Amino acid sequence: MKICTLFNGRSGGAQAIGPQVQKLAERDGHCWIAIDQLSGDDELIEVVKAEAPDRVILVGGDGTISRSLSVLSSPSDLQFGIVPTGTGNDLARSLDIPLGNVEAAWNLATQGTAHAMDILETSIDQPKLLMNAVTAGIGGVVAEEIQSETKETYGALAYWFSALSVLSDPPTFRIRLKLDQDRVIEEEAYAFCVANGRCAGGGFVIAPNAQLDDGKIHVTVLPVLSTVELFESGINFVLTNEDAEQRIVAYDAREVEFEASPEIPCSLDGEKGTFAAMKFRIVPGARMVVGGPNAAFGGSAQT
Template sequence: MKTWIIANPTSGSAQAKLDRVRDLIAERPFVELKVTTEPGHARVLAAEAADQGIDCVMAAGGDGTIHEVVQGLAVAASPPRLALLPLGTGNDLARTLGISVEPVEALALLDHGVLRPLDLMRVQMDGKTYYGANVSAGGFSGQVNEVMTDEMKSTWGPLAYVRGAVGVLPDLTSYQTSLAWDDGEFERVEALNVVVANGRTCAGGIRVAPEADPSDGLLDVVVVRHGSLLDLASVATRLLAGDYLGCEEVSLRRVRRIRITSEPGMWFNIDGELIGNAPVSFEVVPGAISVLVPPEPVPAGPEPT
């Protein structure tokens, strides 16, 4: 199986692991390492792999690297299968799929992994189309992204987004938001935060959609309604515990498509990358690509660490 490993040397601890990866693939003549040199390069390489008939593209990096690779694969007429070599700080899609962060185990999936259909999110905003593999968050989460710094991520690790939330909590805006579910009409929702999820976690293991199944042909949409600071603090605490879906301020709905408008504009990210605050639509693309995963089924609920 001819494989390209598309590696981002700036993802998490990637640089320290790349030499080991080179050693591990030295005796694999059909595996070639492609190292990115600038933002967007992984997307270009993934598209080239599809054009050249490469059998498998392994995204080596964090969720941002996977996001770029998916942009290149999603538009290909016959995309290669996807494999993951988690080298980032979050590795959330890998966590949902049960893929080990150990390079030896992740590379072994090239030999012993099983193919699983992977849905994608087609996201349209301001005339542009994006594809997401894991989670898109808007509103409160978008504000947290705006105040995040590299130093904060480095110091707080998986809790960095929670630390960022503390900084903006007193200034959170109650957005005037309208949602249209599937083909329905728009309805007003007092939403502080909207999470559209294909995977289960973001920000390094925070279970924003703990019951999501990335191959069920549906998107999990979690809405956090505005409440008092005390109520929101409780939501944040239960979010860390992975059971915030039980809060009165939180609702879950599964759909094929959702459209969102908000005043003021609600900022959205896709797989951690900010895209803007214009009206946005999300649509599931069932089984858009195939991904190599461990032979054991991946249960819903707590993910492996």
């Protein structure tokens, strides 16, 4: 199997982890491409095409992984492994990739089994394709407030430091969700999440029953609550992955459309933006991605 490694030197943990991964790539005789030194997506496509690998190892954070998986769509049977070096590493968590053990993550990425993974297609141009999740409302505000120096100092804890400041006076939004053209949900909400994977915001399990190959979009809504209800629901959800008296509501769909008033801040696989409306649809089995033994896959695997 011919393997090519893509490395983003600008990801959160790149400086600490990059040299170790490069040594592993050199040890195993795999090519090494620093994608942060390329001019853009077109050059990335050409470089990988010239190498013609069977498997591409993505070394970076959620943004790097999402972008690379979006851009590298050909050939359809191209396989991807992941060595996470970011702040949140949310897709890596759903894929059961070891965090904090670079060699174990590398061994899984190069030797593990590839599965057909769904992706999310959006109604906007950038980003057009998403691998993990969109967090809107509180999640989007948190993403806006996290500064790069905070990420470097606190890592994944940066999400929670920022979340606490937002939750002291959470903004509210009027949202309208249309699911599969036949279900409509309208309510005042603090936040919602449109997810393919299970985690968002640096390890918060927002869609505990999601499978990366179930052909479904998982939508979680946090409606407006009293301060006591808000923290009770949040604590219960984090600790038990269960809804506190069904206050946090979850839905499944193949297509999702939202409208929000006022415009709602969003984090789309780490990319920030503010939107009044957007559409999503699930694209089943669109990428072949390596997962660990407890990865969120329910179907059959391919090697």
